[in-house]
Amino acid sequence: MDTKMSSMNNLFNPESVAVIGASENSAKLGFHVMLSLTKGGFPGMIIPINPGSKEIMGLKTFPSITELPYEIDLAIVVLPARMVSAIFEECLAKGVKGIVLITAGFKEIDDPKGTDLHEQLASIVNTTHVPVIGPNTFGMINLHARLNASFTPEFSLLRKGTIGLISQSGGMCHLLSFMAMRDDIGFSKIVGIGNRLNVDFAQMVDYLMHDPDTGVIALYMEGIDRPRELIDTVKTYKDKKPIIAYKTGIGDIGNQASRSHTGSLAGVGEIYSGAFSQAGILALNNVEALLDTAKALAGSPLPNGSGVAILSSQAGPGIAAADICQMGGLNMVSFTQETQDRINDILPPLALRTNPVDMGPAWYDSEAVVGILQAAMRDENVAGILLFMMFASANVDSIKGLSFLLKDRGQKKPLITCLSAPPGIWDEQVKQLEEAAVLVNFSTPERAARVMVNLNRYRSLMIEVPKG
């Protein structure tokens, strides 16, 4: 591991953390950072720094980092902007291995003093290999190390998983995390890169590509200072781990004069989307699509072609999904004769037995559903399967048969589903099937279909993009 990687690794996996600006006053961010570390169950040493306190949250508190009798791996800084340069000098003298700088009031403010302070910090830190997350960030979270280095204790409620999120917006990190909590989606790391003193998208992608806990990298960005650096970095890692990105700020907001030129809106969006595609980054256009696609890339194999089969226990959802698949470049395949014969054996002639299959007559019969599903899984024309079933008390027993699939771990084709039921009826079973990596479930057939479209878009990107 080179020095850069090893520095980043220390930043995300510290054995000791000092909170410079820790507080017992709940109106201060230093209070909430302490809460995040302690409630989040960080197993290492937590040291509050505050010259006015002897003890914070039951932990011995020191007046400054300089006076600490221990080594410190990570410093989290929440003091006002004007004090940060001096704190940085102290941190470096103390030999800290990484800094999370939550404090705002640097480059993002109108006052040129902010930019001066930023440059001052950069010149202090860039003589070293010490990576800094921020300034102007909520912080970062490494769920695999139980490290919640942020001012939001609730991030610790997230499940540990393989999605690494790098975001320019703290709001979006909070939003995506709250959505993920409701859907039980797991993350490896969540990083608010803020004003990017020396850790930008490229450095984070570089690190997460080496991070064994991260399988999928999701980016939220509003603007990139050094697009070439990111593009070149990403190309180096082609095919290693999927990268997906959501870019906002494509409209010309607030500029009355150019507002009527809606053509330019699409233009800016397309330029980004094109640059992303050329690098092998899959561009997405809303938080729901970002989270859905990350979840599928983390939990499903990739399709090896564009052929899709839709199996629906009710015609409506199948038809809706077929529209989206066709418009999204997927191929609504014809089944092989063998598959078609098998389906014809199972379903009576009154059902729609070609793709999309209406499994209506098999609504009660889990064996029939599993039989059709297995036939489609084996079909060489089929690269991915969409399965839709609405469960209620009239057919609730048929869901049990689906767990049969749990035993069939050999499947290498994506199975993207919308298994829907009234709250409580089926949530637990779906969760078990997702945890066993048998299927990936979404709340509507259209969301499931769009995910399949995006898996296929990513597959195409990997074929088209040259390695950098």
Add this chain to the structure above:
Amino acid sequence: MDTKMSSMNNLFNPESVAVIGASENSAKLGFHVMLSLTKGGFPGMIIPINPGSKEIMGLKTFPSITELPYEIDLAIVVLPARMVSAIFEECLAKGVKGIVLITAGFKEIDDPKGTDLHEQLASIVNTTHVPVIGPNTFGMINLHARLNASFTPEFSLLRKGTIGLISQSGGMCHLLSFMAMRDDIGFSKIVGIGNRLNVDFAQMVDYLMHDPDTGVIALYMEGIDRPRELIDTVKTYKDKKPIIAYKTGIGDIGNQASRSHTGSLAGVGEIYSGAFSQAGILALNNVEALLDTAKALAGSPLPNGSGVAILSSQAGPGIAAADICQMGGLNMVSFTQETQDRINDILPPLALRTNPVDMGPAWYDSEAVVGILQAAMRDENVAGILLFMMFASANVDSIKGLSFLLKDRGQKKPLITCLSAPPGIWDEQVKQLEEAAVLVNFSTPERAARVMVNLNRYRSLMIEVPKG
């Protein structure tokens, strides 16, 4: 009320219901229909009909409807298709006022016998004013009458509300209902019109326009037999109640030859969308958009213009929403001088104080948030407001101030929000604000922004569409 309306009213508000084909065998639909009626708390008389039983679910059971000593308002029929003609004759002789025909196996099957049976039923029933829902349907639900005339007892879990849903797909009714249960969205009536013997979209729209419990009409359709009839009916009621529609089956599925002509896909979609617009029906293109827009039309005033203000406690969500508003035809207005002065008083210069407003510095301060919100509400340039806040323990107290708005019922502008928090923190407060019709909340800023775009699209339709 004319005969037609009065017949429909009897159908949806019966005092007595007979289940012809009631059963105690849970493998039979007749069992689940009985469960729906009894568990759903229907306050009228429930009479099981089955020649082989004396009692079903504790209720006295009769061998046939003919032998009943009481009058019957509604008959629900779940017997096999071949028996239905005779049952219809019995029902009419008995003087029933409406029929729900759940049985499948008519026009939808390949066998011409199915169409013959359909025609036979039509000729029996069309000498009368008796409306028939179905055949080939899960049934219908009138939540205001606690009538669950379907084979899915869980529909009774839905909240009573003002959205009337008319659907060609039972699967979509189940899906939309399960989604609505999770989001606490209320319905007036849910009707699976199935193969439409004598009650089609036009008849249902006609009835729901007169139904005092219904405020918004949502349609899901795959194909329309008599589009002119629907269009003419809708035009008659212009401006009375909003109608929104989601039409699927626009792709040329399964037709290998025409599949590559993707142009024709868009064409079909556009023809429908154009026809809907001319009638004053708002076209939507997925279940999420259908439900979100129905919820907003049911819970919010309409904007009186296209000017929108975005107030976000974090920059990211505001920027994402601004992109969608601009592309969707909304006008990201400049504030009046009075509003701008007020916002400048509240927010420090380092914040983005123009539209979209970044309320970051007021993140902790509910008085500041309410002050900005009230200024935007009063601004004559602003027709609708998008408000985004992510809450966690660091700022959870600031949400309390928002309930201040509860007292300000005078607001006549839509307030569409994404108030997001970890599960449990804020759900109850959002629900209370929604119930008080103060705001309408969505899980992402993009969904909220798309809803505002759709409210404005509906407003434009009402200006453009001539009254039929």
